[in-house]
Amino acid sequence: MGKFSVLSVFALSVSLLFGNAAYADIWDEVEHGYADSNGVKIHYATIGEGPLLVMIHGFPDFWYSWRHQMEGLKDDFKVVAIDQRGYNQSGQPEGNSNYNMQYLVSDVAAVISHLGEEKATIVGHDWGGSVAWQFAFNVPQMVDKLIILNLPHPNGIARELATNTEQQQNSGYARTFIEGSPSDPDILFGGPMTAETLSFWVADPVARQRYAEAFAQSSFDAMLAYYKQNYPRGDASASAPPAAPQLNVPLLVFHGLQDTALHSNGLNNTWDWNDADTTIVAAPTANHFVQQDAAELVTSTMQWWLKARE
Numbered sequence: 001m002g003k004f005s006v007l008s009v010f011a012l013s014v015s016l017l018f019g020n021a022a023y024a025d026i027w028d029e030v031e032h033g034y035a036d037s038n039g040v041k042i043h044y045a046t047i048g049e050g051p052l053l054v055m056i057h058g059f060p061d062f063w064y065s066w067r068h069q070m071e072g073l074k075d076d077f078k079v080v081a082i083d084q085r086g087y088n089q090s091g092q093p094e095g096n097s098n099y100n101m102q103y104l105v106s107d108v109a110a111v112i113s114h115l116g117e118e119k120a121t122i123v124g125h126d127w128g129g130s131v132a133w134q135f136a137f138n139v140p141q142m143v144d145k146l147i148i149l150n151l152p153h154p155n156g157i158a159r160e161l162a163t164n165t166e167q168q169q170n171s172g173y174a175r176t177f178i179e180g181s182p183s184d185p186d187i188l189f190g191g192p193m194t195a196e197t198l199s200f201w202v203a204d205p206v207a208r209q210r211y212a213e214a215f216a217q218s219s220f221d222a223m224l225a226y227y228k229q230n231y232p233r234g235d236a237s238a239s240a241p242p243a244a245p246q247l248n249v250p251l252l253v254f255h256g257l258q259d260t261a262l263h264s265n266g267l268n269n270t271w272d273w274n275d276a277d278t279t280i281v282a283a284p285t286a287n288h289f290v291q292q293d294a295a296e297l298v299t300s301t302m303q304w305w306l307k308a309r310e
Contacts, residue, residue: 026071027064027210032089035114037107040098043089044082044111048074051144051310052117054108055081058126058151059223060198061289062088062214064207065125069291072299076307080120082111084128086222088214099225104131105138112142121306125149125291127226137245145250145309147302149290150259152266153273154232154244160266161232167263177227182220193220201289247274252305256286256293279305 030045045063047070055066063081070079083090085107086099108131112120119142124132129151136143152160160167173189180187187193195215202208232241251274257264264282271278281301286293 025206026067026074029074030070033114034089035107035111037085037091037103037110040085040091040093040103040107042082042085042091042107042111044080045070046078046080047071048077048079050077051306052112052115052120053077053079053306054111054120054122055079056108056122056124056128056131057081057084057087058124058128058130059226060215061126061128062211062218064210064214065289065291066123067207068295069123069299069302073303073306076303077121078115080111080115082107083214084131086219086225088218092219092222094221096221096225096228099222100229101131101134104226104230105135108132108135109139109142118142119144121145121147123147123149123302124151126151126288127230130154130230133244136247136249140247140249143249145252145306146247147252147254147305149254149298150256150262150288152253152255152262153270154241155273156266156268156270157262158232158241160263164263164265167266170261170263173261174227174231177224178231180224182224187224193223201287203292244273248276249274250276250309251278252302253278253280254283254290254294254298254301255280256283256288256290258285258287258293259290261288 026047030047032045034041034043057065063083066081070081073079086092121144122132122135129148132146132148133154136146182193185192188197191197195212198215199208199211202211253270255264255267267280270280283290283294283297291298
């Protein structure tokens with residue numbers, strides 16, 4: 001953990017260098033569009049011009065999760081934040097199999113092609129991070145750079161699920177999602193799954209209302225299908241899954257150390273699984289939604305890191 005602490009201090013210095021002004025809300029500034037992914041519409045919000053960044057949210061979330069980064073990066077990049085299938089304004093096909101990782105990866109490729117580009121910097125958080133990892137493994141020719149937030153490398157997650165008792169306990173909620181239904185009265189951390197309860201983690205009251213509205217037009221079955229189709233089943237008694245393919249892409253990883261779902265030990269050895277440069281930044285006081293909990297740190301570090309690799 002010492003290495004992560006040093007990187008945290010460095011990243012904080014970068015944040016101070018770029019300034020501490022609060023980023024404005026871009027709700028009314030973005031343009032909206034839709035890409036077709038084999039018959040499923042994928043909604044996106046976009047702002048800015050320049051090299052393409054595609055941002056992928058996790059659970060429970062929607063494109064608006066990236067509002068701080070979109071505002072901070074719009075002067076230098078074309079920032080595109082998608083609604084993953086099942087969420088908000090994107091298509092919501094019925095059936096768990098329609099949320100298999102192969103389709104989630106295809107959705108990102110469809111957005112990039114729809115925008116007339118051959119590749120992009122891929123940015124993902126939580127389930128969006130899982131999609132981003134798999135996109136880089138399976139469609140490397142479409143990845144310029146890779147940025148992951150609070151979702152350790154699949155090799156790290158598999159190791160921790162097999163050996164780390166704390167991570168096994170932390171993943172109890174996922175087992176509940178895999179086995180349960182949105183109608184179960186205790187499905188969401190002991191309570192019901194509603195548009196309002198899914199917004200529990202959003203601190204800003206204006207943003208929380210927007211989240212509730214987005215979740216009200218989302219599919220709760222789809223949200224759980226992500227887990228039913230794709231969550232790793234590893235435990236101490238399971239055979240080890242095959243190692244993920246070796247990467248060769250500039251990689252930036254953020255992790256909020258207060259995350260109670262994904263243990264930071266999963267970050268160990270990330271540098272061994274990527275042949276290009278790897279940067280890991282810890283946010284000591286941030287929880288799982290590091291892009292909001294440490295918005296200025298994340299945005300300013302992304303800006304510095306991307307520009308240093310132009």
